[in-house]
Amino acid sequence: MRARRRDEPHRTATPLELFFDLCFVVAIAQAGQQLAHALAEGHPGHGISGYLMLFFAIWWAWMNFSWFASAYDTDDPLYRVVTLVQMAGVLILAAGVPRAFVHGDFTVVWCGYLVMRLAMVTQWLRAAHACRGAERRTALRYALGVTVCQIGWLGLIALPREDIPRVFAVVALLELAVPALAERERQTAWHPHHIAERYGLFTLIVLGETVAAATVAVQSALDARDELSVLLPIAGGGLLLVFAAYWIYFAVPIHRHLRSNRQAFRWGYGHYLVFGSAAAVGAGIEIAVEEAFGRAQLSAFAAAGCVTVPAALFMMTVWLIHSRHHKRGAAQQLVLPVSSLLVLVCTFAGHRAVLAAGLVASGTVAAGVLLTSRQGAAPVE
Known part of the structure; x- marks a missing residue:
């Protein structure tokens, strides 16, 4: 070996x-x-x-x-x-x-x-x-x-x-x-491109589990009470959040930033919050569905926070450890931090919070694409 x-x-x-x-x-x-x-x-x-x-x-x-x-x-x-x-x-x-x-x-x-x-x-x-x-x-x-x-x-x-x-x-x-x-004496021979791919694949698995959990929650609620007007905003907003999470995470080629253990440790350890928050979004969507039909012992505001808080944490953490290394200028750098705050504000939207957060996340992707096309990506640090 x-x-x-x-x-x-x-x-x-x-x-x-x-x-x-x-x-x-x-x-x-x-x-x-x-x-x-x-x-x-x-x-x-x-x-x-x-x-x-x-x-x-x-x-x-x-x-x-x-x-x-x-x-x-x-x-x-x-x-x-x-x-x-x-x-x-x-x-x-x-x-x-x-x-x-x-x-x-x-x-x-x-x-x-x-x-x-x-x-x-x-x-x-x-x-x-x-x-x-x-x-x-x-x-x-x-x-x-x-x-x-x-x-x-x-x-x-x-x-x-x-x-x-x-x-x-x-x-x-x-x-x-x-x-x-x-590794204080000698660094193990990890491969930057390989390890970046491994983290990316695990991110996809976590996002996939989030979609699966949300789908089961929506299906069970639909079987119990056929009320599409209540479920569609939650299901649509949740799907937009997951799609935006995928786009945000895979927008940059992070393997070119991973050159030493110092960079890799911060990036690798920070994924505890990335993975954990992504998986928690699925749990939050389940709770939002339960609360919408009166089966959860918490308020609409608290149920909304179960989605918006992990979604905002995901966006902020991805920017902090991942995306900011490839952003150029204040406008590009501020997109994700500002959007994460706007997602938190969506908590006050009550039963429409998930849809509002999904729309904000989609707007984040659109803003990022527009700014990148105009300004280009930053050089690798």
Whole structure:
């Protein structure tokens, strides 16, 4: 398992990586569904905190494998088998999401995470066996760091329920620190174009799950009460939001900005908010549908915020870590920040908030296209 070249031509995602991503759809769907249920039942604190914790586990496991594979993907039988074991861990974690949300029981989630992370340790140890010098030490630091963090996650099932948020915060920070500590001597040979494609494909999967969740919500409401006048603004606005999210994210060739670990860490870590907010939009649309038919224990304003807040967060985060590196002039730079604020203002539109936010997002795309055609894109930093 030797490191691949960073300048390797025509490097693209493999079928195994795509299969790996699809397994995460199940976990994302479970987390989004539980978030929607908690918010609709009037438990925002419980729902949001649980969602943030569980989505971190999903995102972090995906992210660690993706960066490792960008540097060391050999696609031999052993590599494939270990990767399939990681997929099994994802499905175990997904099965434990409802219990963790409802009862605060993270046992199944921890077991699934354990399977994924020990498989990742195996990959790093195999890389260390094949490498020498600083590269070997980097791989061993990764293996040690992942193992220590996994022991720390035991606190989720060993300590009282009220201590779970504190345990999560501490161990999550340790997890985030592992790559920086492991690569302080030598940077792994991740491929800029490949890793940008991997993040883009996962963004598509999350957006697809958002569409699926919204479709199911609209279909179930339509079956129960045939009122298109109520559903069409929500469905149409939600679709516009997802289409605009796709356009905004893929408007720039970000791989040309990823030149060092300093740039890549900020960009890669920032996608926790990108992925999490994109998935939360689907949950928000479910809540908007439930509230429109009187089946949610929250106001129209709160239901609207369940859509507008994650949508605005998505737009602002994409600009901050992604789009601004390719914008030229104040007008281009201000489009997404101003639009994210306008999406938040749409919260006050009540039952028309989703449609209003969708129209603002569509206007954002139109403004971006117009300004780019007039001014051109900025040179790569």
